Amino acid sequence: MNTIYQRIFEYTPDALLVVDPTGRITLANAQAETLFGYDRSELIGQPVEILVPPRFVTHHARHRAGFNAEAHSRPMGAAVELSALRKDGFEFPVDIMLSPMFMKGHPLTLCVVRDISERKAAADKLRQQAEELQKLHVALKEQASRDSLTGLLNRRGFHELASQMLRTAHRRQESTALLMIDLDHFKQVNDRRGHLEGDHVLKMVAETLKATARENDIVARHGGEEFIMAILGDDEAESLVAAERVRTAIAAIPNTQSRITASIGVATFKPELQKREVSQILEEMFGQADRALYAAKKNGRNQVCHFSALKTKAP
Known part of the structure:
Protein backbone atom coordinates (compact mmCIF):
# COMPACT_ATOMS: atom_id res chain seq x y z
CA MET A 1 0.00 0.00 0.00
CA ASN A 2 1.35 3.44 -0.94
CA THR A 3 2.76 5.31 2.10
CA ILE A 4 0.38 8.26 1.84
CA TYR A 5 -2.60 5.90 1.55
CA GLN A 6 -1.26 3.90 4.49
CA ARG A 7 -1.30 7.07 6.60
CA ILE A 8 -4.82 7.95 5.46
CA PHE A 9 -5.95 4.40 6.20
CA GLU A 10 -4.27 4.34 9.59
CA TYR A 11 -5.35 7.70 10.94
CA THR A 12 -8.83 8.22 9.50
CA PRO A 13 -11.29 8.88 12.37
CA ASP A 14 -13.54 5.98 11.36
CA ALA A 15 -12.77 2.31 11.91
CA LEU A 16 -11.57 0.76 8.67
CA LEU A 17 -11.49 -2.93 7.82
CA VAL A 18 -10.51 -4.65 4.61
CA VAL A 19 -12.28 -7.98 4.10
CA ASP A 20 -11.49 -10.65 1.49
CA PRO A 21 -14.16 -12.60 -0.46
CA THR A 22 -14.22 -15.35 2.20
CA GLY A 23 -15.14 -12.82 4.86
CA ARG A 24 -11.70 -12.77 6.52
CA ILE A 25 -10.29 -9.49 7.81
CA THR A 26 -7.01 -8.68 6.02
CA LEU A 27 -6.40 -5.14 7.29
CA ALA A 28 -7.58 -3.03 10.24
CA ASN A 29 -6.62 0.47 11.32
CA ALA A 30 -5.94 1.97 14.75
CA GLN A 31 -9.51 3.25 15.13
CA ALA A 32 -10.81 -0.29 14.54
CA GLU A 33 -8.70 -1.43 17.50
CA THR A 34 -10.13 1.38 19.65
CA LEU A 35 -13.71 0.83 18.51
CA PHE A 36 -13.85 -2.94 18.85
CA GLY A 37 -11.40 -3.43 21.74
CA TYR A 38 -9.21 -5.88 19.82
CA ASP A 39 -5.55 -5.63 18.98
CA ARG A 40 -5.30 -5.74 15.20
CA SER A 41 -3.27 -8.95 15.46
CA GLU A 42 -6.43 -10.48 16.95
CA LEU A 43 -8.50 -9.22 14.03
CA ILE A 44 -6.33 -10.10 11.03
CA GLY A 45 -7.33 -13.46 9.58
CA GLN A 46 -10.55 -13.67 11.60
CA PRO A 47 -14.03 -13.81 10.04
CA VAL A 48 -15.62 -10.40 10.10
CA GLU A 49 -18.60 -11.98 11.90
CA ILE A 50 -16.65 -11.85 15.18
CA LEU A 51 -17.68 -8.17 15.17
CA VAL A 52 -21.37 -9.01 14.68
CA PRO A 53 -23.81 -9.83 17.54
CA PRO A 54 -24.50 -13.60 17.54
CA ARG A 55 -28.19 -13.26 16.65
CA PHE A 56 -27.26 -11.46 13.42
CA VAL A 57 -24.33 -13.66 12.34
CA THR A 58 -26.25 -15.95 9.95
CA HIS A 59 -28.07 -13.04 8.33
CA HIS A 60 -24.81 -11.08 8.02
CA ALA A 61 -23.03 -14.01 6.34
CA ARG A 62 -25.85 -14.31 3.77
CA HIS A 63 -25.83 -10.56 3.18
CA ARG A 64 -22.02 -10.61 2.71
CA ALA A 65 -22.28 -13.45 0.19
CA GLY A 66 -24.92 -11.51 -1.74
CA PHE A 67 -22.77 -8.38 -1.70
CA ASN A 68 -19.76 -10.30 -3.06
CA ALA A 69 -21.90 -11.75 -5.84
CA GLU A 70 -22.88 -8.27 -7.02
CA ALA A 71 -20.42 -5.87 -5.44
CA HIS A 72 -21.45 -2.22 -5.30
CA SER A 73 -20.83 0.74 -3.06
CA ARG A 74 -23.12 0.99 -0.08
CA PRO A 75 -23.17 4.50 1.43
CA MET A 76 -23.77 5.31 5.06
CA GLY A 77 -27.19 6.38 6.23
CA ALA A 78 -29.13 3.20 5.46
CA ALA A 79 -32.60 3.02 6.99
CA VAL A 80 -31.88 -0.33 8.62
CA GLU A 81 -30.41 -0.23 12.13
CA LEU A 82 -27.07 -2.05 12.45
CA SER A 83 -25.27 -3.24 15.58
CA ALA A 84 -21.64 -4.21 16.21
CA LEU A 85 -20.01 -6.25 18.95
CA ARG A 86 -16.95 -5.31 21.01
CA LYS A 87 -14.46 -7.84 22.32
CA ASP A 88 -15.94 -7.46 25.81
CA GLY A 89 -19.43 -8.40 24.50
CA PHE A 90 -20.82 -4.86 24.49
CA GLU A 91 -23.17 -4.09 21.60
CA PHE A 92 -23.43 -0.64 20.07
CA PRO A 93 -25.18 0.92 17.06
CA VAL A 94 -23.12 1.59 13.94
CA ASP A 95 -23.40 2.94 10.46
CA ILE A 96 -21.40 1.14 7.80
CA MET A 97 -20.14 2.04 4.34
CA LEU A 98 -19.07 -0.75 2.00
CA SER A 99 -16.95 -0.20 -1.09
CA PRO A 100 -15.56 -2.88 -3.44
CA MET A 101 -11.88 -2.49 -4.25
CA PHE A 102 -8.99 -4.36 -5.85
CA MET A 103 -5.53 -4.82 -4.40
CA LYS A 104 -2.90 -6.50 -6.57
CA GLY A 105 -5.71 -7.83 -8.74
CA HIS A 106 -7.61 -9.42 -5.86
CA PRO A 107 -11.18 -8.33 -5.06
CA LEU A 108 -11.62 -6.96 -1.54
CA THR A 109 -14.21 -4.95 0.36
CA LEU A 110 -13.43 -1.80 2.31
CA CYS A 111 -15.67 -1.49 5.39
CA VAL A 112 -15.97 1.92 7.06
CA VAL A 113 -17.57 1.54 10.50
CA ARG A 114 -18.81 4.54 12.48
CA ASP A 115 -20.09 4.44 16.05
CA ILE A 116 -23.42 6.29 16.11
CA SER A 117 -24.24 5.74 19.78
CA GLU A 118 -24.41 9.48 20.54
CA ARG A 119 -26.41 10.23 17.41
CA ARG A 146 -64.26 16.82 29.92
CA ASP A 147 -66.31 18.23 32.77
CA SER A 148 -63.95 18.52 35.75
CA LEU A 149 -66.58 17.57 38.36
CA THR A 150 -68.25 14.52 36.80
CA GLY A 151 -65.67 13.33 34.29
CA LEU A 152 -68.34 13.30 31.57
CA LEU A 153 -67.89 15.05 28.28
CA ASN A 154 -68.57 18.76 28.46
CA ARG A 155 -70.66 20.68 25.95
CA ARG A 156 -67.75 21.13 23.57
CA GLY A 157 -66.78 17.45 23.67
CA PHE A 158 -70.39 16.37 23.21
CA HIS A 159 -70.96 18.53 20.15
CA GLU A 160 -67.82 17.14 18.53
CA LEU A 161 -68.79 13.48 19.04
CA ALA A 162 -72.50 14.02 18.37
CA SER A 163 -71.61 15.59 15.02
CA GLN A 164 -69.65 12.45 14.14
CA MET A 165 -72.63 10.34 15.24
CA LEU A 166 -74.97 12.26 12.95
CA ARG A 167 -72.62 11.73 10.01
CA THR A 168 -72.62 8.02 10.78
CA ALA A 169 -76.43 8.03 11.04
CA HIS A 170 -76.71 9.70 7.65
CA ARG A 171 -74.33 7.18 6.08
CA ARG A 172 -76.19 4.21 7.59
CA GLN A 173 -79.62 5.77 7.13
CA GLU A 174 -80.37 5.29 10.84
CA SER A 175 -82.25 7.39 13.33
CA THR A 176 -80.54 9.33 16.11
CA ALA A 177 -82.12 10.33 19.43
CA LEU A 178 -81.17 13.23 21.68
CA LEU A 179 -82.16 13.17 25.37
CA MET A 180 -82.00 16.40 27.34
CA ILE A 181 -82.05 15.56 31.06
CA ASP A 182 -82.64 18.18 33.73
CA LEU A 183 -82.67 17.43 37.48
CA ASP A 184 -85.86 18.54 39.20
CA HIS A 185 -85.65 21.19 41.96
CA PHE A 186 -81.86 20.97 42.03
CA LYS A 187 -81.54 24.52 43.32
CA GLN A 188 -83.24 23.37 46.51
CA VAL A 189 -80.54 20.73 47.00
CA ASN A 190 -77.85 23.41 46.94
CA ASP A 191 -79.87 25.85 49.06
CA ARG A 192 -80.93 23.35 51.75
CA ARG A 193 -78.12 20.78 51.75
CA GLY A 194 -75.17 22.83 50.53
CA HIS A 195 -72.97 22.71 47.48
CA LEU A 196 -71.05 19.66 48.66
CA GLU A 197 -74.25 17.65 48.56
CA GLY A 198 -75.11 19.26 45.23
CA ASP A 199 -71.77 18.15 43.78
CA HIS A 200 -72.31 14.67 45.24
CA VAL A 201 -75.69 14.44 43.51
CA LEU A 202 -74.23 15.55 40.17
CA LYS A 203 -71.50 12.92 40.42
CA MET A 204 -74.04 10.19 41.31
CA VAL A 205 -76.23 11.18 38.36
CA ALA A 206 -73.19 11.12 36.06
CA GLU A 207 -72.27 7.61 37.23
CA THR A 208 -75.86 6.49 36.76
CA LEU A 209 -75.98 7.84 33.22
CA LYS A 210 -72.71 6.11 32.34
CA ALA A 211 -74.03 2.85 33.78
CA THR A 212 -77.33 3.19 31.92
CA ALA A 213 -75.85 4.21 28.58
CA ARG A 214 -74.92 1.68 25.96
CA GLU A 215 -71.36 1.39 24.68
CA ASN A 216 -71.82 3.73 21.73
CA ASP A 217 -74.09 6.26 23.45
CA ILE A 218 -72.65 9.72 24.09
CA VAL A 219 -73.23 11.17 27.56
CA ALA A 220 -72.30 14.68 28.69
CA ARG A 221 -72.92 17.31 31.30
CA HIS A 222 -74.35 20.20 29.35
CA GLY A 223 -74.08 22.67 32.19
CA GLY A 224 -75.38 23.12 35.73
CA GLU A 225 -77.82 20.32 36.51
CA GLU A 226 -78.48 19.55 32.84
CA PHE A 227 -77.17 16.43 31.11
CA ILE A 228 -77.52 15.19 27.54
CA MET A 229 -77.34 11.82 25.83
CA ALA A 230 -77.14 10.98 22.14
CA ILE A 231 -78.18 7.52 20.95
CA LEU A 232 -77.48 6.11 17.50
CA GLY A 233 -80.05 3.85 15.88
CA ASP A 234 -83.07 4.52 18.13
CA ASP A 235 -86.32 5.58 16.49
CA GLU A 236 -89.02 7.52 18.36
CA ALA A 237 -90.47 4.54 20.25
CA GLU A 238 -87.03 3.18 21.17
CA SER A 239 -85.80 6.60 22.28
CA LEU A 240 -88.78 6.92 24.64
CA VAL A 241 -87.94 3.53 26.16
CA ALA A 242 -84.31 4.60 26.61
CA ALA A 243 -85.37 7.91 28.18
CA GLU A 244 -87.73 6.16 30.59
CA ARG A 245 -84.93 3.79 31.57
CA VAL A 246 -82.73 6.81 32.35
CA ARG A 247 -85.48 8.55 34.32
CA THR A 248 -86.14 5.44 36.41
CA ALA A 249 -82.44 4.91 37.10
CA ILE A 250 -82.02 8.50 38.33
CA ALA A 251 -85.07 8.21 40.58
CA ALA A 252 -83.53 5.08 42.12
CA ILE A 253 -80.16 6.68 43.01
CA PRO A 254 -79.31 5.78 46.64
CA ASN A 255 -77.21 7.59 49.24
CA THR A 256 -78.41 11.12 48.68
CA GLN A 257 -79.93 13.34 51.37
CA SER A 258 -83.04 13.98 49.29
CA ARG A 259 -84.74 12.07 46.49
CA ILE A 260 -83.51 12.98 43.03
CA THR A 261 -85.72 12.98 39.95
CA ALA A 262 -85.30 14.25 36.41
CA SER A 263 -87.40 15.54 33.56
CA ILE A 264 -86.35 14.45 30.09
CA GLY A 265 -87.04 15.97 26.69
CA VAL A 266 -86.48 13.77 23.64
CA ALA A 267 -85.97 14.58 19.97
CA THR A 268 -85.41 12.06 17.18
CA PHE A 269 -83.65 12.72 13.90
CA LYS A 270 -84.89 10.51 11.09
CA PRO A 271 -82.73 9.67 8.06
CA GLU A 272 -83.09 12.19 5.24
CA LEU A 273 -82.61 11.68 1.54
CA GLN A 274 -81.18 15.17 1.19
CA LYS A 275 -78.05 15.82 3.21
CA ARG A 276 -78.00 18.87 5.48
CA GLU A 277 -75.25 20.46 7.49
CA VAL A 278 -74.60 18.48 10.66
CA SER A 279 -74.45 21.66 12.74
CA GLN A 280 -77.91 22.64 11.49
CA ILE A 281 -79.38 19.23 12.34
CA LEU A 282 -77.81 19.23 15.80
CA GLU A 283 -79.06 22.73 16.55
CA GLU A 284 -82.55 21.69 15.45
CA MET A 285 -82.49 18.61 17.68
CA PHE A 286 -81.35 20.66 20.67
CA GLY A 287 -84.20 23.08 20.08
CA GLN A 288 -86.75 20.28 19.86
CA ALA A 289 -85.42 18.43 22.92
CA ASP A 290 -85.39 21.68 24.90
CA ARG A 291 -89.02 22.36 24.04
CA ALA A 292 -89.95 18.79 25.00
CA LEU A 293 -88.04 19.20 28.29
CA TYR A 294 -89.91 22.41 29.07
CA ALA A 295 -93.18 20.58 28.48
CA ALA A 296 -92.11 17.75 30.82
CA LYS A 297 -91.31 20.32 33.51
CA LYS A 298 -94.56 22.17 32.98
CA ASN A 299 -96.59 18.93 33.15
CA GLY A 300 -95.31 18.05 36.63
CA ARG A 301 -91.64 16.99 36.30
CA ASN A 302 -90.15 13.49 36.77
CA GLN A 303 -91.41 12.43 33.34
CA VAL A 304 -90.41 11.99 29.72
CA CYS A 305 -91.77 14.00 26.81
CA HIS A 306 -91.00 13.56 23.11
CA PHE A 307 -91.03 16.57 20.81
CA SER A 308 -93.51 14.85 18.49
CA ALA A 309 -96.08 14.90 21.27
CA LEU A 310 -96.17 18.69 21.39
CA LYS A 311 -98.84 20.55 19.54
CA THR A 312 -97.42 22.82 16.88
CA LYS A 313 -97.78 26.42 17.97
CA ALA A 314 -97.03 29.60 16.16
CA PRO A 315 -94.09 31.52 17.63
Whole structure:
Protein backbone atom coordinates (compact mmCIF):
# COMPACT_ATOMS: atom_id res chain seq x y z
CA MET A 1 0.00 0.00 0.00
CA ASN A 2 1.35 3.44 -0.94
CA THR A 3 2.76 5.31 2.10
CA ILE A 4 0.38 8.26 1.84
CA TYR A 5 -2.60 5.90 1.55
CA GLN A 6 -1.26 3.90 4.49
CA ARG A 7 -1.30 7.07 6.60
CA ILE A 8 -4.82 7.95 5.46
CA PHE A 9 -5.95 4.40 6.20
CA GLU A 10 -4.27 4.34 9.59
CA TYR A 11 -5.35 7.70 10.94
CA THR A 12 -8.83 8.22 9.50
CA PRO A 13 -11.29 8.88 12.37
CA ASP A 14 -13.54 5.98 11.36
CA ALA A 15 -12.77 2.31 11.91
CA LEU A 16 -11.57 0.76 8.67
CA LEU A 17 -11.49 -2.93 7.82
CA VAL A 18 -10.51 -4.65 4.61
CA VAL A 19 -12.28 -7.98 4.10
CA ASP A 20 -11.49 -10.65 1.49
CA PRO A 21 -14.16 -12.60 -0.46
CA THR A 22 -14.22 -15.35 2.20
CA GLY A 23 -15.14 -12.82 4.86
CA ARG A 24 -11.70 -12.77 6.52
CA ILE A 25 -10.29 -9.49 7.81
CA THR A 26 -7.01 -8.68 6.02
CA LEU A 27 -6.40 -5.14 7.29
CA ALA A 28 -7.58 -3.03 10.24
CA ASN A 29 -6.62 0.47 11.32
CA ALA A 30 -5.94 1.97 14.75
CA GLN A 31 -9.51 3.25 15.13
CA ALA A 32 -10.81 -0.29 14.54
CA GLU A 33 -8.70 -1.43 17.50
CA THR A 34 -10.13 1.38 19.65
CA LEU A 35 -13.71 0.83 18.51
CA PHE A 36 -13.85 -2.94 18.85
CA GLY A 37 -11.40 -3.43 21.74
CA TYR A 38 -9.21 -5.88 19.82
CA ASP A 39 -5.55 -5.63 18.98
CA ARG A 40 -5.30 -5.74 15.20
CA SER A 41 -3.27 -8.95 15.46
CA GLU A 42 -6.43 -10.48 16.95
CA LEU A 43 -8.50 -9.22 14.03
CA ILE A 44 -6.33 -10.10 11.03
CA GLY A 45 -7.33 -13.46 9.58
CA GLN A 46 -10.55 -13.67 11.60
CA PRO A 47 -14.03 -13.81 10.04
CA VAL A 48 -15.62 -10.40 10.10
CA GLU A 49 -18.60 -11.98 11.90
CA ILE A 50 -16.65 -11.85 15.18
CA LEU A 51 -17.68 -8.17 15.17
CA VAL A 52 -21.37 -9.01 14.68
CA PRO A 53 -23.81 -9.83 17.54
CA PRO A 54 -24.50 -13.60 17.54
CA ARG A 55 -28.19 -13.26 16.65
CA PHE A 56 -27.26 -11.46 13.42
CA VAL A 57 -24.33 -13.66 12.34
CA THR A 58 -26.25 -15.95 9.95
CA HIS A 59 -28.07 -13.04 8.33
CA HIS A 60 -24.81 -11.08 8.02
CA ALA A 61 -23.03 -14.01 6.34
CA ARG A 62 -25.85 -14.31 3.77
CA HIS A 63 -25.83 -10.56 3.18
CA ARG A 64 -22.02 -10.61 2.71
CA ALA A 65 -22.28 -13.45 0.19
CA GLY A 66 -24.92 -11.51 -1.74
CA PHE A 67 -22.77 -8.38 -1.70
CA ASN A 68 -19.76 -10.30 -3.06
CA ALA A 69 -21.90 -11.75 -5.84
CA GLU A 70 -22.88 -8.27 -7.02
CA ALA A 71 -20.42 -5.87 -5.44
CA HIS A 72 -21.45 -2.22 -5.30
CA SER A 73 -20.83 0.74 -3.06
CA ARG A 74 -23.12 0.99 -0.08
CA PRO A 75 -23.17 4.50 1.43
CA MET A 76 -23.77 5.31 5.06
CA GLY A 77 -27.19 6.38 6.23
CA ALA A 78 -29.13 3.20 5.46
CA ALA A 79 -32.60 3.02 6.99
CA VAL A 80 -31.88 -0.33 8.62
CA GLU A 81 -30.41 -0.23 12.13
CA LEU A 82 -27.07 -2.05 12.45
CA SER A 83 -25.27 -3.24 15.58
CA ALA A 84 -21.64 -4.21 16.21
CA LEU A 85 -20.01 -6.25 18.95
CA ARG A 86 -16.95 -5.31 21.01
CA LYS A 87 -14.46 -7.84 22.32
CA ASP A 88 -15.94 -7.46 25.81
CA GLY A 89 -19.43 -8.40 24.50
CA PHE A 90 -20.82 -4.86 24.49
CA GLU A 91 -23.17 -4.09 21.60
CA PHE A 92 -23.43 -0.64 20.07
CA PRO A 93 -25.18 0.92 17.06
CA VAL A 94 -23.12 1.59 13.94
CA ASP A 95 -23.40 2.94 10.46
CA ILE A 96 -21.40 1.14 7.80
CA MET A 97 -20.14 2.04 4.34
CA LEU A 98 -19.07 -0.75 2.00
CA SER A 99 -16.95 -0.20 -1.09
CA PRO A 100 -15.56 -2.88 -3.44
CA MET A 101 -11.88 -2.49 -4.25
CA PHE A 102 -8.99 -4.36 -5.85
CA MET A 103 -5.53 -4.82 -4.40
CA LYS A 104 -2.90 -6.50 -6.57
CA GLY A 105 -5.71 -7.83 -8.74
CA HIS A 106 -7.61 -9.42 -5.86
CA PRO A 107 -11.18 -8.33 -5.06
CA LEU A 108 -11.62 -6.96 -1.54
CA THR A 109 -14.21 -4.95 0.36
CA LEU A 110 -13.43 -1.80 2.31
CA CYS A 111 -15.67 -1.49 5.39
CA VAL A 112 -15.97 1.92 7.06
CA VAL A 113 -17.57 1.54 10.50
CA ARG A 114 -18.81 4.54 12.48
CA ASP A 115 -20.09 4.44 16.05
CA ILE A 116 -23.42 6.29 16.11
CA SER A 117 -24.24 5.74 19.78
CA GLU A 118 -24.41 9.48 20.54
CA ARG A 119 -26.41 10.23 17.41
CA LYS A 120 -28.84 7.39 18.13
CA ALA A 121 -29.18 8.46 21.78
CA ALA A 122 -29.98 12.00 20.63
CA ALA A 123 -32.50 10.69 18.09
CA ASP A 124 -34.09 8.42 20.70
CA LYS A 125 -34.33 11.36 23.10
CA LEU A 126 -35.98 13.50 20.44
CA ARG A 127 -38.40 10.69 19.59
CA GLN A 128 -39.21 10.20 23.28
CA GLN A 129 -39.79 13.93 23.70
CA ALA A 130 -42.04 13.94 20.62
CA GLU A 131 -44.03 11.00 22.03
CA GLU A 132 -44.35 12.73 25.41
CA LEU A 133 -45.52 15.93 23.71
CA GLN A 134 -48.06 13.93 21.71
CA LYS A 135 -49.35 12.28 24.88
CA LEU A 136 -49.55 15.68 26.57
CA HIS A 137 -51.43 17.07 23.58
CA VAL A 138 -53.92 14.19 23.74
CA ALA A 139 -54.29 14.61 27.50
CA LEU A 140 -54.87 18.37 27.19
CA LYS A 141 -57.39 17.82 24.40
CA GLU A 142 -59.16 15.21 26.52
CA GLN A 143 -59.12 17.53 29.52
CA ALA A 144 -60.56 20.36 27.43
CA SER A 145 -63.43 18.06 26.40
CA ARG A 146 -64.26 16.82 29.92
CA ASP A 147 -66.31 18.23 32.77
CA SER A 148 -63.95 18.52 35.75
CA LEU A 149 -66.58 17.57 38.36
CA THR A 150 -68.25 14.52 36.80
CA GLY A 151 -65.67 13.33 34.29
CA LEU A 152 -68.34 13.30 31.57
CA LEU A 153 -67.89 15.05 28.28
CA ASN A 154 -68.57 18.76 28.46
CA ARG A 155 -70.66 20.68 25.95
CA ARG A 156 -67.75 21.13 23.57
CA GLY A 157 -66.78 17.45 23.67
CA PHE A 158 -70.39 16.37 23.21
CA HIS A 159 -70.96 18.53 20.15
CA GLU A 160 -67.82 17.14 18.53
CA LEU A 161 -68.79 13.48 19.04
CA ALA A 162 -72.50 14.02 18.37
CA SER A 163 -71.61 15.59 15.02
CA GLN A 164 -69.65 12.45 14.14
CA MET A 165 -72.63 10.34 15.24
CA LEU A 166 -74.97 12.26 12.95
CA ARG A 167 -72.62 11.73 10.01
CA THR A 168 -72.62 8.02 10.78
CA ALA A 169 -76.43 8.03 11.04
CA HIS A 170 -76.71 9.70 7.65
CA ARG A 171 -74.33 7.18 6.08
CA ARG A 172 -76.19 4.21 7.59
CA GLN A 173 -79.62 5.77 7.13
CA GLU A 174 -80.37 5.29 10.84
CA SER A 175 -82.25 7.39 13.33
CA THR A 176 -80.54 9.33 16.11
CA ALA A 177 -82.12 10.33 19.43
CA LEU A 178 -81.17 13.23 21.68
CA LEU A 179 -82.16 13.17 25.37
CA MET A 180 -82.00 16.40 27.34
CA ILE A 181 -82.05 15.56 31.06
CA ASP A 182 -82.64 18.18 33.73
CA LEU A 183 -82.67 17.43 37.48
CA ASP A 184 -85.86 18.54 39.20
CA HIS A 185 -85.65 21.19 41.96
CA PHE A 186 -81.86 20.97 42.03
CA LYS A 187 -81.54 24.52 43.32
CA GLN A 188 -83.24 23.37 46.51
CA VAL A 189 -80.54 20.73 47.00
CA ASN A 190 -77.85 23.41 46.94
CA ASP A 191 -79.87 25.85 49.06
CA ARG A 192 -80.93 23.35 51.75
CA ARG A 193 -78.12 20.78 51.75
CA GLY A 194 -75.17 22.83 50.53
CA HIS A 195 -72.97 22.71 47.48
CA LEU A 196 -71.05 19.66 48.66
CA GLU A 197 -74.25 17.65 48.56
CA GLY A 198 -75.11 19.26 45.23
CA ASP A 199 -71.77 18.15 43.78
CA HIS A 200 -72.31 14.67 45.24
CA VAL A 201 -75.69 14.44 43.51
CA LEU A 202 -74.23 15.55 40.17
CA LYS A 203 -71.50 12.92 40.42
CA MET A 204 -74.04 10.19 41.31
CA VAL A 205 -76.23 11.18 38.36
CA ALA A 206 -73.19 11.12 36.06
CA GLU A 207 -72.27 7.61 37.23
CA THR A 208 -75.86 6.49 36.76
CA LEU A 209 -75.98 7.84 33.22
CA LYS A 210 -72.71 6.11 32.34
CA ALA A 211 -74.03 2.85 33.78
CA THR A 212 -77.33 3.19 31.92
CA ALA A 213 -75.85 4.21 28.58
CA ARG A 214 -74.92 1.68 25.96
CA GLU A 215 -71.36 1.39 24.68
CA ASN A 216 -71.82 3.73 21.73
CA ASP A 217 -74.09 6.26 23.45
CA ILE A 218 -72.65 9.72 24.09
CA VAL A 219 -73.23 11.17 27.56
CA ALA A 220 -72.30 14.68 28.69
CA ARG A 221 -72.92 17.31 31.30
CA HIS A 222 -74.35 20.20 29.35
CA GLY A 223 -74.08 22.67 32.19
CA GLY A 224 -75.38 23.12 35.73
CA GLU A 225 -77.82 20.32 36.51
CA GLU A 226 -78.48 19.55 32.84
CA PHE A 227 -77.17 16.43 31.11
CA ILE A 228 -77.52 15.19 27.54
CA MET A 229 -77.34 11.82 25.83
CA ALA A 230 -77.14 10.98 22.14
CA ILE A 231 -78.18 7.52 20.95
CA LEU A 232 -77.48 6.11 17.50
CA GLY A 233 -80.05 3.85 15.88
CA ASP A 234 -83.07 4.52 18.13
CA ASP A 235 -86.32 5.58 16.49
CA GLU A 236 -89.02 7.52 18.36
CA ALA A 237 -90.47 4.54 20.25
CA GLU A 238 -87.03 3.18 21.17
CA SER A 239 -85.80 6.60 22.28
CA LEU A 240 -88.78 6.92 24.64
CA VAL A 241 -87.94 3.53 26.16
CA ALA A 242 -84.31 4.60 26.61
CA ALA A 243 -85.37 7.91 28.18
CA GLU A 244 -87.73 6.16 30.59
CA ARG A 245 -84.93 3.79 31.57
CA VAL A 246 -82.73 6.81 32.35
CA ARG A 247 -85.48 8.55 34.32
CA THR A 248 -86.14 5.44 36.41
CA ALA A 249 -82.44 4.91 37.10
CA ILE A 250 -82.02 8.50 38.33
CA ALA A 251 -85.07 8.21 40.58
CA ALA A 252 -83.53 5.08 42.12
CA ILE A 253 -80.16 6.68 43.01
CA PRO A 254 -79.31 5.78 46.64
CA ASN A 255 -77.21 7.59 49.24
CA THR A 256 -78.41 11.12 48.68
CA GLN A 257 -79.93 13.34 51.37
CA SER A 258 -83.04 13.98 49.29
CA ARG A 259 -84.74 12.07 46.49
CA ILE A 260 -83.51 12.98 43.03
CA THR A 261 -85.72 12.98 39.95
CA ALA A 262 -85.30 14.25 36.41
CA SER A 263 -87.40 15.54 33.56
CA ILE A 264 -86.35 14.45 30.09
CA GLY A 265 -87.04 15.97 26.69
CA VAL A 266 -86.48 13.77 23.64
CA ALA A 267 -85.97 14.58 19.97
CA THR A 268 -85.41 12.06 17.18
CA PHE A 269 -83.65 12.72 13.90
CA LYS A 270 -84.89 10.51 11.09
CA PRO A 271 -82.73 9.67 8.06
CA GLU A 272 -83.09 12.19 5.24
CA LEU A 273 -82.61 11.68 1.54
CA GLN A 274 -81.18 15.17 1.19
CA LYS A 275 -78.05 15.82 3.21
CA ARG A 276 -78.00 18.87 5.48
CA GLU A 277 -75.25 20.46 7.49
CA VAL A 278 -74.60 18.48 10.66
CA SER A 279 -74.45 21.66 12.74
CA GLN A 280 -77.91 22.64 11.49
CA ILE A 281 -79.38 19.23 12.34
CA LEU A 282 -77.81 19.23 15.80
CA GLU A 283 -79.06 22.73 16.55
CA GLU A 284 -82.55 21.69 15.45
CA MET A 285 -82.49 18.61 17.68
CA PHE A 286 -81.35 20.66 20.67
CA GLY A 287 -84.20 23.08 20.08
CA GLN A 288 -86.75 20.28 19.86
CA ALA A 289 -85.42 18.43 22.92
CA ASP A 290 -85.39 21.68 24.90
CA ARG A 291 -89.02 22.36 24.04
CA ALA A 292 -89.95 18.79 25.00
CA LEU A 293 -88.04 19.20 28.29
CA TYR A 294 -89.91 22.41 29.07
CA ALA A 295 -93.18 20.58 28.48
CA ALA A 296 -92.11 17.75 30.82
CA LYS A 297 -91.31 20.32 33.51
CA LYS A 298 -94.56 22.17 32.98
CA ASN A 299 -96.59 18.93 33.15
CA GLY A 300 -95.31 18.05 36.63
CA ARG A 301 -91.64 16.99 36.30
CA ASN A 302 -90.15 13.49 36.77
CA GLN A 303 -91.41 12.43 33.34
CA VAL A 304 -90.41 11.99 29.72
CA CYS A 305 -91.77 14.00 26.81
CA HIS A 306 -91.00 13.56 23.11
CA PHE A 307 -91.03 16.57 20.81
CA SER A 308 -93.51 14.85 18.49
CA ALA A 309 -96.08 14.90 21.27
CA LEU A 310 -96.17 18.69 21.39
CA LYS A 311 -98.84 20.55 19.54
CA THR A 312 -97.42 22.82 16.88
CA LYS A 313 -97.78 26.42 17.97
CA ALA A 314 -97.03 29.60 16.16
CA PRO A 315 -94.09 31.52 17.63
